[in-house]
Amino acid sequence: MHIIKHFKLVMHHKWLVFKLCIKVGEPWRGFMHDISKFTPTEFIESAKYYVGTHSPITEAKKVQGYSNAWLHHKGRNKHHAEYWVDEAAPEKTPVIPYPYAVEMICDKIAAGMTYLGDKFTKEYELKYWNKERTKIKINEKNAQFITEVLTRVAKDGIDKTLTKKNMKEIYKKYCE
Numbered sequence: 460m461h462i463i464k465h466f467k468l469v470m471h472h473k474w475l476v477f478k479l480c481i482k483v484g485e486p487w488r489g490f491m492h493d494i495s496k497f498t499p500t501e502f503i504e505s506a507k508y509y510v511g512t513h514s515p516i517t518e519a520k521k522v523q524g525y526s527n528a529w530l531h532h533k534g535r536n537k538h539h540a541e542y543w544v545d546e547a548a549p550e551k552t553p554v555i556p557y558p559y560a561v562e563m564i565c566d567k568i569a570a571g572m573t574y575l576g577d578k579f580t581k582e583y584e585l586k587y588w589n590k591e592r593t594k595i596k597i598n599e600k601n602a603q604f605i606t607e608v609l610t611r612v613a614k615d616g617i618d619k620t621l622t623k624k625n626m627k628e629i630y631k632k633y634c635e
């Protein structure tokens with residue numbers, strides 16, 4: 460069990476998401492981000508599978524075949540595309556509303572920063588997303604929103620791209 464290390468990692472990630480969320484004008488989303496990671500279902504499993512270089516959820520899935528923490532997490536956190544998937548509904552992947560779509564962007568970038576540290580580059584998240592996009596279910600409108608934001612981050616950097624004005628404009632362009 461890596462209780463302290465896992466706690467520090469979650470807090471570090473939350474801090475990075477919070478700072479990015481403030482930049483895009485969503486401080487409350489940043490403050491509340493991933494709060495369910497402190498519930499026993501998520502915390503205990505993730506402390507057990509702590510590795511530091513990538514998500515403990517990936518580790519848990521490798522060993523157990525599935526992750527209880529992830530099933531708990533994705534059902535409660537609207538910044539994850541998986542929250543919005545219902546295979547039994549006529550609309551299987553409804554459009555993710557603006558605040559969560561923006562929180563999702565901040566989460567992706569902060570996760571890259573958290574696990575890569577010094578090796579993180581502004582191009583990294585777009586590369587990661589291009590692979591992820593082929594595997595996950597997400598509304599095409601949201602996928603286009605993410606692609607444009609991360610393409611701009613790769614080109615112009617985080618500071619220039621992650622502004623409230625840019626997020627509103629790009630979301631409006633694809634998702635409204």
Ligand SMILES: [Zn+2]
Binds near residue numbers: 493538539
């Ligand atoms: Zn999360």
